[in-house]
Amino acid sequence: MKSSDFKRLTPYLYEIPATYRADMRVPARFYADAELLQQALGDKSLDQLANSATLPGIVAYALAMPDIHQGYGFPIGGVVATRVPDGVISPGGVGYDINCGVRLLGTRLSRDDVTPWLDELANQLQRNCPHGVGRGGEFALNRRQLADVVRQGARWALAQGYATKTDLERTEEGGCIAGADPTKISDRAYERAQDQLGTLGSGNHFIEVDVVDEIFDETAADRMGLFPGQIVAQIHCGSRGFGHQVCTDYVARFQRVVHQYGIELPDRELVCAPLSSPEGQDYLAAMKGAANFAFANRQLLTHLIRRSFEDALAGKVDDFSVYQIYDIAHNMAKIEEHEVDGRRVRVCVHRKGATRAFGPGSPVLPDIYRDIGQPVLVPGSMGTASWVLVGTEGSMAQSFGSTCHGAGRTMSRSRAKKEVRGNELRRELEAQGIHVRAGSLSGLAEEAPRAYKDVDRVIEIVHGAGIARKVARIVPVAVVKG
Amino acid sequence: MSDDHDDDAIRIVEHTADWALRLRGRDLADLFARAAEGMAYLLAGDLSAVSLDEARDVTLEAYDAEDLLVVWLGELAYWAERDGLVFPVAQLAEVTPSTLTGRVRGGRPPEMQKHIKAVTYHDLKIRPTERGLEVTVVFDV
Numbered sequence: 001m002k003s004s005d006f007k008r009l010t011p012y013l014y015e016i017p018a019t020y021r022a023d024m025r026v027p028a029r030f031y032a033d034a035e036l037l038q039q040a041l042g043d044k045s046l047d048q049l050a051n052s053a054t055l056p057g058i059v060a061y062a063l064a065m066p067d068i069h070q071g072y073g074f075p076i077g078g079v080v081a082t083r084v085p086d087g088v089i090s091p092g093g094v095g096y097d098i099n100c101g102v103r104l105l106g107t108r109l110s111r112d113d114v115t116p117w118l119d120e121l122a123n124q125l126q127r128n129c130p131h132g133v134g135r136g137g138e139f140a141l142n143r144r145q146l147a148d149v150v151r152q153g154a155r156w157a158l159a160q161g162y163a164t165k166t167d168l169e170r171t172e173e174g175g176c177i178a179g180a181d182p183t184k185i186s187d188r189a190y191e192r193a194q195d196q197l198g199t200l201g202s203g204n205h206f207i208e209v210d211v212v213d214e215i216f217d218e219t220a221a222d223r224m225g226l227f228p229g230q231i232v233a234q235i236h237c238g239s240r241g242f243g244h245q246v247c248t249d250y251v252a253r254f255q256r257v258v259h260q261y262g263i264e265l266p267d268r269e270l271v272c273a274p275l276s277s278p279e280g281q282d283y284l285a286a287m288k289g290a291a292n293f294a295f296a297n298r299q300l301l302t303h304l305i306r307r308s309f310e311d312a313l314a315g316k317v318d319d320f321s322v323y324q325i326y327d328i329a330h331n332m333a334k335i336e337e338h339e340v341d342g343r344r345v346r347v348c349v350h351r352k353g354a355t356r357a358f359g360p361g362s363p364v365l366p367d368i369y370r371d372i373g374q375p376v377l378v379p380g381s382m383g384t385a386s387w388v389l390v391g392t393e394g395s396m397a398q399s400f401g402s403t404c405h406g407a408g409r410t411m412s413r414s415r416a417k418k419e420v421r422g423n424e425l426r427r428e429l430e431a432q433g434i435h436v437r438a439g440s441l442s443g444l445a446e447e448a449p450r451a452y453k454d455v456d457r458v459i460e461i462v463h464g465a466g467i468a469r470k471v472a473r474i475v476p477v478a479v480v481k482g
Numbered sequence: 483m484s485d486d487h488d489d490d491a492i493r494i495v496e497h498t499a500d501w502a503l504r505l506r507g508r509d510l511a512d513l514f515a516r517a518a519e520g521m522a523y524l525l526a527g528d529l530s531a532v533s534l535d536e537a538r539d540v541t542l543e544a545y546d547a548e549d550l551l552v553v554w555l556g557e558l559a560y561w562a563e564r565d566g567l568v569f570p571v572a573q574l575a576e577v578t579p580s581t582l583t584g585r586v587r588g589g590r591p592p593e594m595q596k597h598i599k600a601v602t603y604h605d606l607k608i609r610p611t612e613r614g615l616e617v618t619v620v621f622d623v
Binding site: 043069070071073095096097133134188192201202203241244247248251252255256267268269271409411412414415440442443 | 494496497498500501527545548549552553556560563564566593594595596597599600601602603604605606620622623
């Protein structure tokens with residue numbers, strides 16, 4: 001694709017017209033500035049965005065956020081809404097890590113309170129929170145217990161004493177999506193999940209201790225309990241092998257039926273089926289179950305983080321308690337109501353590497369956040385900032401209540417491994433005052449900050465485009481990498 | 483094999499977010515054996531450090547040849563996650579576009595370098611070439 005194939009609609013929004021390719025059903029739009037546009041043209045992400053505009057039943061336009069990068073099937077950063085019930089649902093449009101997401105936890109501690117004990121806190125997080133390739137956790141569950149997790153999500157953790165009611169209130173969907181069906185999930189998925197609840201995994205997943213660097217919206221920050229110099233913590237992970245297997249099973253199953261529904265696609269990873277079909281309904285019920293597993297997973301990691309703060313800080317600071325600010329999903333398909341061409345319609349919003357960002361007044365938001373909009377948590381790369389945003393009226397009007405999910409990769413993992421040495425990177429980060437604990441040095445190198453776009457630039461675009469609003473910028477002081 | 487290595491049969495290709503292998507083989511059986519070797523390298527790194535003291539029989543069915551390749555590599559990725567084993571050697575008795583029968587040999591690497599979440603169908607097409615077959619597989623990691 002070249003720059004003459006699209007037009008600029010607003011300072012931060014571009015459109016590829018539906019006439020670009022005969023198989024596109026709607027235009028494709030993406031948020032960018034001049035620099036991120038050039039980066040997007042550097043890989044196949046915009047072609048993948050155009051591919052996603054071919055899905056049957058797609059509404060209005062296919063969208064991509066400024067952290068767009070090449071994925072498989074959909075681009076990462078893609079948002080597609082399909083009509084309910086006659087549009088399609090695409091497992092590849094959600095991705096393998098169903099309900100990968102971010103949780104932000106607050107404390108009543110300032111940087112000065114924690115600095116003397118930061119090394120010990122990093123050690124305790126590393127010790128208590130299983131991370132890295134092949135690491136199982138302490139919460140080994142049998143099939144019946146896993147079925148309970150599938151149905152109940154974070155509510156299961158509450159019943160077991162690993163959560164507070166406030167944790168659940170401040171989680172997207174209350175930590176439990178209704179309609180999950182454990183019988184729609186394969187034996188192999190349950191087998192993979194046995195010891196994976198309460199584990200971080202590997203790749204780009206992390207637990208991070210951060211300091212609030214700057215506040216941009218006093219009212220919203222105050223509502224979240226955020227103040228300058230405050231210590232907060234982030235979790236980035238998803239549904240582990242359980243979700244990966246659910247997606248694998250349904251992408252394979254859909255391959256066998258897609259032609260029965262008369263659907264032709266430019267990429268087999270986009271495989272889909274009508275929402276109203278038996279296959280579509282089964283996937284939706286299974287995906288909800290995997291999403292609930294992920295909510296429970298981040299909740300158990302929250303429990304382990306609380307234990308780590310206690311182990312490291314009890315007797316050294318006045319208050320080591322950890323409270324939940326919010327938990328969001330960025331790989332999910334959800335049935336929502338949005339305004340399209342002046343009418344309220346029910347659609348299935350696929351977000352693959354994009355965050356729900358509902359604006360003020362949304363009835364699904366908890367009371368404490370309803371008038372400020374949904375908190376949106378955007379992690380950067382380790383060594384750079386992360387952001388707290390809120391959803392806006394603009395995100396509801398423009399992007400099916402969606403915004404960006406991270407910095408977005410710009411360098412391949414193989415190139416990052418060639419250009420970056422894990423031990424040198426760790427020294428660099430330590431020199432910046434960031435305590436690093438990594439599952440492997442090669443994995444650390446793959447996730448080097450230079451492999452990612454400038455997250456601050458991504459945020460400027462979503463803020464400038466009005467599909468989220470800046471609340472606070474936070475910077476890392478300790479990182480546990482998967 | 484290394485990231486810089488291209489022995490014409492297995493090559494790691496650039497992909498922004500994930501890992502991809504371009505594979506070549508004389509026929510389906512050779513292509514699938516190369517795919518197993520390449521994925522074992524992604525998982526374990528130095529394959530000379532992997533003992534070949536574990537053997538497993540494999541029989542698989544699928545919708546078509548590309549589907550079979552995903553199912554095949556998915557089986558090996560599953561064993562890597564569940565059992566901590568990689569299988570770089572595949573002795574495939576028969577591979578048709580919809581069935582595979584054979585035996586794999588491998589063992590536990592000193593350290594698992596990578597976790598493969600899934601094998602994708604992204605742009606997956608087994609293409610004939612002058613010397614046999616070629617395919618590029620993208621892994622979600």
